[in-house]
Amino acid sequence: MEDKRKHIVVLTGAGISAESGIRTFRDSNGLWEEHDIMEVASPEGWRKNRELVLKFYNLRRAQMAEVEPNAAHKALSELEKAYRVTVITQNVDDLHERAGSTNIVHLHGELTKVRSSMDPALIYEWGYKELNPGDKCEKGSQLRPHIVWFGELVPEIERAADISRSADIFMVIGTSLQVYPAAGLMHYAPSHAAVYVIDPNAHELGAGPRVKIIAATATEAVPQLVQQLLNEA
């Protein structure tokens, strides 16, 4: 049977996890937990120093195990009571899953997965464990984090664009919209779709006429907007 519910598409970035205790990228001056981003999140960095890259993501995985989804992640999962919801996240953490959202596209990969450094189709569930030099895929090559690094293609982008085209409501939460192609997704939303942008610095993000800017943090603004949308459903 056709699903007649309205489709809400939510694009999230580092800002939605900030209040869970995970630092955003661009709030730390190009340094990411004290590292130059290119050293730890690029194919060049991986070629130069695998140990450093593996250690960096081991720390991210360990940190993820210690934090909890916040009120914004949880509110988004409530939307599924009355809407068809797709969360397209740039985040590599699993806080949307743990908050109960069931339909999530991870544009930039997932910390809980690893993949072969030779064959990108060999992807494995890894959980919160450390990944170390010498951990290999079934074909014998070193495993790497299942993360889209700078300079790499974003395999899920076509699917995310198609999803965005079918939005009735489009929400953008906690992303500086500096990194393409993710930053362009809201422009695929059809002209009838209402667009909400939630970010304490949202006024800098360049709004169009149909964009409703909510300059507040995710935990302040998302539960309120979700309640409003549930009342309207």
Ligand code: APR
């Ligand atoms: N609630 C909502 N938004 C917040 C909060 C908060 N509590 N705190 C900060 N923000 C906003 C910031 O104002 C900023 O606009 O979150 C945004 C975070 O932006 P970035 O650090 O650039 O993160 P993001 O947009 O997710 O980065 C995109 O870049 O580094 C790469 O691949 C990585 O997925 C990442 C991509």
